[in-house]
Amino acid sequence: MKDLGTKTLETERLILRKFTLGDVDGMYDGWATDENTTKYVSWNVHPNKEFTKELIKKWIEAYDENAYDWVVELKDTQELIGNISAVHMSKKNHYCELGYCYGSKYWNRGYATEALKGVIDYLLDECEFHVVEAKHYSSNPASGRVMQKAGMMQEAVMIERHYEEDTDSYSDLICYYIKR
Numbered sequence: 267m268k269d270l271g272t273k274t275l276e277t278e279r280l281i282l283r284k285f286t287l288g289d290v291d292g293m294y295d296g297w298a299t300d301e302n303t304t305k306y307v308s309w310n311v312h313p314n315k316e317f318t319k320e321l322i323k324k325w326i327e328a329y330d331e332n333a334y335d336w337v338v339e340l341k342d343t344q345e346l347i348g349n350i351s352a353v354h355m356s357k358k359n360h361y362c363e364l365g366y367c368y369g370s371k372y373w374n375r376g377y378a379t380e381a382l383k384g385v386i387d388y389l390l391d392e393c394e395f396h397v398v399e400a401k402h403y404s405s406n407p408a409s410g411r412v413m414q415k416a417g418m419m420q421e422a423v424m425i426e427r428h429y430e431e432d433t434d435s436y437s438d439l440i441c442y443y444i445k446r
Contacts, residue, residue, distance in 0.1 A: 284329055373408065398445075
């Protein structure tokens with residue numbers, strides 16, 4: 267495995283790059299305060315821009331240790347639409363888990379699939395990871411379709427791993443993978 271960290275990636279419509287402190291407003295306004303987005307991720311709506319700024323500072327510092335964390339922007343407008351990151355990783359075992367989120371106004375346009383494909387190609391081909399995985403809650407089947415369209419295969423279903431507060435019910439965690 268080659269531990270290359272985050273490098274700028276370009277797809278047909280997107281640029282995936284390292285976060286900078288200049289991205290605070292874009293992230294805060296674009297998806298960190300979007301309740302439609304945050305109901306499907308492990309974190310809550312950001313309470314203020316200072317919170318977003320401190321989080322981005324941590325991510326920037328992690329680049330020195332070869333973190334894999336991209337902000338996703340539209341090529342034509344430079345508008346920030348989301349992010350994609352290696353949220354868990356075993357460099358020893360050559361695998362990582364990706365997590366991603368996008369502002370809901372950018373859903374259903376193929377951006378998430380395009381970014382995921384770009385990151386998967388980079389991780390498998392250039393960084394030589396053996397397996398890349400991703401997970402989604404059964405209450406968010408659109409995320410599973412993104413994974414499928416990016417070439418990932420369903421591996422497992424973990425029963426009732428996510429509590430849905432608004433419906434007082436549980437959803438399953440569905441695991442996908444792709445390998446070299």
